[in-house]
Amino acid sequence: MERGEKKGLFYPDVLFENIYEITPDFLRANGVRGILLDLDNTIAPYEIEQPTDEMNAWFTALRDAGVRLAFVSNNHGDRVTRFNRAWGIPQFCKAGKPSPKGMRLALRQLGLAPEETVSLGDQIFTDCVAAHRAGLRFYIVPPIRDRKNLFFRFKRLLERPFVRSFRHYRLYLSKTDSMPRRQKGRDLT
């Protein structure tokens, strides 16, 4: 899928089971220097106000690897600020995703180019569309609430035509997000 190509708007580039599968090694291998993060149900469920130890360890690993981070959230600033207090990660709230505005603003302020940045979120119609409109690759995780029912969640997703290629994307987990072009959007049954 070409960046900005209309039919690609709804296609995540890589599917992960959770954020912890996204490692500094994986990012380095894929030329990723920055991640624009969705917060709710991607990093933490709504009711978790502070990062857990596991989340802190993940942030630390990324920071130590020099990966630049920003929150781009449709939620209000209070929620994000509370969660972000200890880290002070740049945050762009009420981002209005699927508008790409918040993502573009974040890129500018972080000094990152779209080619070296990915967006990470849990929603196709907001996170994924906004990311691709801004020219970013999009990494998806299932919403935290549904992870216990992962199988059924994906089964439901796979019934939708535009996510059928997840079957292919899964094969590429932990390898590379540079899929052969011809496999994107083809061989869909």
Ligand SMILES: [Mg+2]
């Ligand atoms: Mg979300």
